[in-house]
Amino acid sequence: MSDSAACLQRISSGRWFQSLPTELRDALGRSAQVRRLPAGQRLFARGDAPCGLYCVVEGRMRVGAVAASGKEALLALVEAPNWFGEISLFDGQPRTHDAFAEKPTTLLQVPMGALQSLLARHPEYWRDFALLMSHKLRMAFAMLEEQALLPAAPRLARRLLMLAGGYGAGDACQRSLQLPQEQLAAMLALSRQTTNHILKELEARGILRLSYGGIEILDYPGLCDAAQAGD
The missing domain is CATH 1.10.10.10 (Winged helix-like DNA-binding domain superfamily/Winged helix DNA-binding domain)
Structure with missing residues (x-):
């Protein structure tokens, strides 16, 4: 079994990935690349160009924003089998936040070019990626409400x-x-x-x-x- 296939097997229980059509799961698997980050390494920074979709296989990513003063706003700790990075897939705009490896972390990366090519051939898959983003949007609204009330x-x-x-x-x-x-x-x-x-x-x-x-x-x-x- 290849490294990427082993990683895909480990994240197969994830609710979003499990719900995908078999053809889409297979297509993501064929394009996925394994990335390994040491603790503290930055994956991308706010303002970086889009670089694809990621899934945490092992370890944990810290997503937030760091001010010039060094103060950090921590938004989320992303663990397996969570996917992240889909916002830039939709609008093509730069990354909205910083993402660092909280500990030694293994990721699957589906590059931007592979995603765009897949969606050009199968526009029906846009809905599946929209469901990934809408789930996080619902959580964000819930957290904003809790913060206020x-x-x-x-x-x-x-x-x-x-x-x-x-x-x-x-x-x-x-x-x-x-x-x-x-x-x-x-x-x-x-x-x-x-x-x-x-x-x-x-x-x-x-x-x-x-x-x-x-x-x-x-x-x-x-x-x-x-x-x-x-x-």
Whole structure:
């Protein structure tokens, strides 16, 4: 089995990829290239030209924006089997954010030229890529609403649930999240102190167990209840 075929097999359980027509899955597989990034390496920067569609096979990508001052706005942590980079496929415009490897990361890349050629031959596949983008747009709207309307505690609980569910990319729920509190605070635009206080309260209730750089979900229904507290 080739390297790319092995990677495709590993991401085959992803909800979006699994839902594709067999012909489209095969076409993406034929065009896919394996990329391996060491921790901290940038894949692309805001303003870069479009370079195709990516899927995380192993590891994790950090997507956000870095100001001239060095302050970072963390938007998402992308793990397997999530795909990303589809916005530029639709509008042909430069990348909207920076993407860095959070840890040693293996990616599949389908280059822009291969995607454009495929879609020129099969315009019916545009809908499948639109569904990938619309799923993320729904999540973005939900997070904006939570940011505006919810107190910090239920907003944090909802983000943990979203991360545990892999942003809806698969059906499995991760009980153990490798997520430093500083990153969670950055994703929610909360202070480190506020984030720690909320997490400690959830730990005291037996919902979570905190460790260095990690959060373990002990009581999933309890975390769901905590996420609804602001409704």
